Amino acid sequence: MLDGTMAFLCEADRLKSVDRANVLMDLSRPENSAEHSWHVALYGLVFGASDRALAMILLHDLVEIDTGDHPIHLSHDAARVAEAEARAAGRLFGLPDGGAVLHALWAEFEAADSPDARFAKRMDHVQPLFQVLQAARPLPDHVAIVRDNLDRGRAARLTVEWPEVVGAARSLLSGREVGQGDLARRLAFLAEADRLKSVLRANRLVDGSRRENTAEHSWHLALYALVLAGLAPAVDIGRVIRMALIHDLVEIDVGDVPLHSAGGLAHGAPERRASEERAAQRLFGLLPERQGRALMAMWQEFEAARTPEAIFAKGLDRFQPAFQNLASGGVGWREYSVTLDQVRGRVGPAVRLASAPLWDWLDERLVAHFA
Incomplete structure (x- = not known):
């Protein structure tokens, strides 16, 4: 079972190389579909997505590995795109065990015929709007696309579905502030989160082309949790996924410390832990107070790695880079x-505690590699 699942997770790495029309909020480069999927999932977490909706968001753009992105401002043959995406889904979700469930979630998202799917679609359509509008210097042509999208495009329906967020978008289009309420605070947090896409890690993509960034890693880790849920039947995988989505946000302030640098000691250094705690307080403090406290507590739970969910999440966080x-x-x-x-010393204990079969599978391949 694990061989096929790991092949899928390895193939999913290719989503990190699919560029979108959107750019990061600092305008430094195009956003890719993996970090977009992470950011949309974070939007979902902040705005109250169910576990099923979050799972759909993690999966929704995987087909772009085969088909590429289709920007909304360009004309496309919708029927041909849908046919190509269906073929891609059939290939990607052709797992020997569990693939049918993932395929069904993806199809439900595409059809948007359930409350969870419609919520997930809403997040997918809102995130690009604010990524453009909350940039320090929004690109004029991108602003024009957002305006047209709100007036006549797929986001026009949000005027009825989510008038508050459309009002915030139109305020930004008019050069006004969003305001001071809970929506403004959530949007400020989500805009700050965009910076995680520029934090580079020691790991490289599977194809070796460049270093992975922490937003991509966070999406990939959440996908690992979703796909490997069967290894932890007593664990609430929805909570594990939420931990994965937020676990490395502190790197916006403190950066990444490679596990194998400086003898691996930097990860446990008191000064490092204190810096991460301050970063968490700042970042989660951007949110409405009650929500910020809840996410701060979840981040601390992950760091402590004492609950079943945190133990599994921490183990996967060691397994994925290895x-x-x-x-x-x-x-x-x-x-x-x-x-x-x-x-073995730095990865093994956490992975073994999370799932002995997962560690046995990995260790066998580590021995072969280093031999």
């Missing part, structure tokens, strides 16, 4: 002169 290194031929390990004993 497997990605294996899949890329160990390029990251060579850069830091990492040995088998170091990987």
Whole structure:
């Protein structure tokens, strides 16, 4: 079972190389579909998505690995795009175990014929609007696309479905502030979260083309939790996914520290923990007070790794980079002169505690790689 599942998760890495028409809020480069999926899922978390809606968001753009992105301001043959995406879904979700469930979630999202799917679609259509409008210097041609989208495009329905958020978008279009209420605070938090897409990690993509960023990693980790849920039947996977989505937000302020750098000690250093705590207080403090406290508590739960959900999330957070290194031929390990004993010592305990079968599967391949 695990061989097929890991092949799927490895293939999913390719979504990090699919560029979209949107750009990051600092205008530095195009956004890719993996970090977009993370950001949309974070929107969903902040605005009250169900676990099923979050699962749909994690999966919704995987078909772009085969079909690419189709910007809304360009004309497309909708029937041909739908046919190509259906073929891509059939290929990608062709897992030996569990693929049918994922395929059904993707199809439900596409059909938008359930409350969860409609909520997920709403998040997917709102995130690009505010990514343009909340940029420090919004690009005029992108602003024009947003205006047309709100007036006549797929976002026009939000005038009825979610008038508050359309009002906020139109305020920004007119050069006014959103306001000071809960919606404004949530949007400010989500805009700040965009910066996670520019935090680079030591790991490289599976194809070795560049370093992974922390937003992509957070999406991929949440996908790992969704797909590997069967390894932890007593764990609330919805909570694990939520932890994965927020667990590394503090790196906006403190950056990434590679697990195998500086002897691996930086991860446990008191000064590092204190810096991360301050970053969490600042970031979650942007949200409405009650929601900010709840997410702060969830982040602290992940860090402490004492509950079943946090133990599983922490184990996957150690497993994903190790497997990605294996899949890329160990390029990251060579850069830091990492040995088998170091990987076993720094990755093994957390993964084994999360799932002994998962560690056994990984360890067998680690031994073969380092041999």
